Amino acid sequence: MCFMTDGRTDGEIGDQLRPEGQHPSRRSRNRPCIRPHHQPQLEASARHHSFSAQCKYVSVLTKSFAAMSATHSSSDETVVLYTYFRSGASWRVRIALNLKGIAYTPKFVNLLKAEQRTDEYADTVNPSRLLPALIIDGHLLNQSLAILEYLQETRPNVGPALLPPATQPEKRALVRSLCHIIASDTQPIQNLRVLQKVSDDHAARADWAKHWITLGLQAYEKAIAKCAGKYSVGDEVTMADVCLVPQIYNANRFGVDLAPFPLINRVVAELNKLEAFDKAKPENQDDNPEKQKQ
Secondary structure, X not given: OOEOOOOOEHHHHHHHHOOOOOOOOXXXXXXXXXXXXXXXXXXXXXXXXXXXXXXXXXHHHHHHHHHHHXXXXXXXXXXXXXXXXXXXXXXXXXXXXXXXXXXXXXXXXOOOOOHXXXXXXXXXXXXXXXXXXXXXOOXXXXXXXXXXXXXXXXOOOOOOOOXXXXXXXXXXXXXXXXXXHHHOOOHHHHOHHHHHHHOOOHHHHHHHHHHHHHHHHHHHHHHOOOOEOOOOOEOOOOHHHHHHHHXXXXXXXXXXXXXXXXXXXXXXXHHOOOHHHHHOOHHHOOOOHHHHHO
């Protein structure tokens, strides 16, 4: 039996709403009659059962949050990045953490061994079964662009501003659009899981990747023609630059001809002079097999 907040049962509410002359349901006919003098006891009983249910619900939530905290325990000083040395999206976050001067502990996820595809990883780290994931300030964050914006919003006065100030909304939109040329229009189409679906032939995979990377860089080159300075947008490093450098690595890896992109080449050459970008390179990551041989 379900009690309403005013002490009435669901059957009583139904009796009030039932059109005149309509026979009550079997459930209503079988329901015991509630005497007026029973009402206070019933109201007290309803409140008791409702409170007990709420306590049980809160207890379940508390246990759930405790389990989550145990899985992703992180003090204010501990930052953990789920990363793979050649993951372009993880590389973006490595650059941003370096720019902001945030020390972090890498947790390596081997994409070639499909460690990101396990149910455990999906349930506890990233439901998309992708990289990166970042534990920071007690939060578990996914999606590289969302992470970059979080770092800027929570640490606006630390290191370079990854986005122009809010007083320049058009410039902020420009930076974001450049980010998405790479992070939405280009990189996802040539990442590992797409290539594995395209073909088992490595030459066919390379041709596919070259095609989409070339189109993406053509768009980027045109987009920065009127805004590039030392970097993609003026003379300050932004999120756009953080996205660009890993994509050029992939372009070289798949044999893309970069000669038609003089602006991009100049910007990337400047960015690679910066320590934050250099430290984030694949060759400098501890999970790079080549580095492990040294």
